Amino acid sequence: MPDGLLTLALGAGMLAAVNPCGFALLPAYLSMLIVGDESPTRTRAVGRALSLTAAMTLGFAAVFALFGLAVAPVASGLQQHLPWFTVALGVTLAVLGLALALGRSVRLPRLGARNRSSRPLTRSFLSMAGFGAGYATASLTCTVAPFLAVVVAGFRSESPGVGIALFLAYAAGMGLVVGTVAVATALAHESLVRRIRRTGAWVPRASGVLLLVAGAYVAYYGWWELRVLAGGSADDPVIASAATLQHAMVSLVQGVGARGWLLVGTLLAALGLVGRRRRRDRAGVPAADAPRSHAG
Numbered sequence: 001m002p003d004g005l006l007t008l009a010l011g012a013g014m015l016a017a018v019n020p021c022g023f024a025l026l027p028a029y030l031s032m033l034i035v036g037d038e039s040p041t042r043t044r045a046v047g048r049a050l051s052l053t054a055a056m057t058l059g060f061a062a063v064f065a066l067f068g069l070a071v072a073p074v075a076s077g078l079q080q081h082l083p084w085f086t087v088a089l090g091v092t093l094a095v096l097g098l099a100l101a102l103g104r105s106v107r108l109p110r111l112g113a114r115n116r117s118s119r120p121l122t123r124s125f126l127s128m129a130g131f132g133a134g135y136a137t138a139s140l141t142c143t144v145a146p147f148l149a150v151v152v153a154g155f156r157s158e159s160p161g162v163g164i165a166l167f168l169a170y171a172a173g174m175g176l177v178v179g180t181v182a183v184a185t186a187l188a189h190e191s192l193v194r195r196i197r198r199t200g201a202w203v204p205r206a207s208g209v210l211l212l213v214a215g216a217y218v219a220y221y222g223w224w225e226l227r228v229l230a231g232g233s234a235d236d237p238v239i240a241s242a243a244t245l246q247h248a249m250v251s252l253v254q255g256v257g258a259r260g261w262l263l264v265g266t267l268l269a270a271l272g273l274v275g276r277r278r279r280r281d282r283a284g285v286p287a288a289d290a291p292r293s294h295a296g
Contacts, residue, residue: 013173022139028214057175059132090219100208180265
């Protein structure tokens with residue numbers, strides 16, 4: 001398999017994270033990430049950002065695997081109905097954001113555990129995988145063409161192993177961009193919370209407002225797609241303004257490149273680990289005894 005084809009799949013996945021249909025879901029995801037931890041340590045914040053990004057990427061990749069391999073033959077008939085899902089997803093996120101902005105917590109019941117407390121929505125691996133699946137579904141109308149051209153074509157023209165490698169590269173590209181931004185957000189959030197802890201718990205409310213705005217835009221974009229499919233004009237000042245921002249995000253993703261995102265993500269993750277070690281050194285607590293001493 002030519003190296004250029006693998007690089008193309010990786011780049012297509014990176015651009016899928018900021019595609020025109022779903023790019024507003026990236027700040028929505030970051031706002032959900034912030035809400036989930038109110039005062040994390042730097043290491044916990046990084047670990048949580050990486051684990052939930054893995055869940056989101058898994059859900060994202062699962063939808064593209066299903067659509068690309070099983071639904072591709074009827075893709076043209078299905079695509080015209082996808083904007084309805086985009087509208088529903090946007091409304092759901094907007095309602096969730098409104099609840100958080102009003103100071104309410106959204107929790108999921110734990111299945112099979114009657115006496116155990118429910119778990120916050122944004123700390124659930126399954127909820128983040130579902131968010132990734134929603135991200136992918138909302139993005140299909142904008143990203144399915146390059147996905148089919150690069151990944152599915154690889155399955156058909158090359159060996160199955162080549163197709164799998166291209167698919168994994170596509171998923172890795174998306175996860176690389178989202179994961180790096182998530183880790184940066186987690187680190188900034190940890191520092192921010194320590195500084196404004198005495199001013200009140202306004203961070204979750206602000207994150208709820210961001211989620212509300214992002215959800216409202218996603219719903220509006222779905223409605224705009226439905227209007228265009230019905231023969232209406234594609235000219236819209238809201239969509240045009242958002243397109244300018246999305247183009248800037250695409251330029252940033254392309255300018256940094258895969259190696260740049262990997263380097264930045266690695267450095268940020270290492271920063272979280274170094275911060276934890278420095279705190280332990282200042283306290284004079286051996287790493288092996290730290291959990292016991294903390295618990296005591």
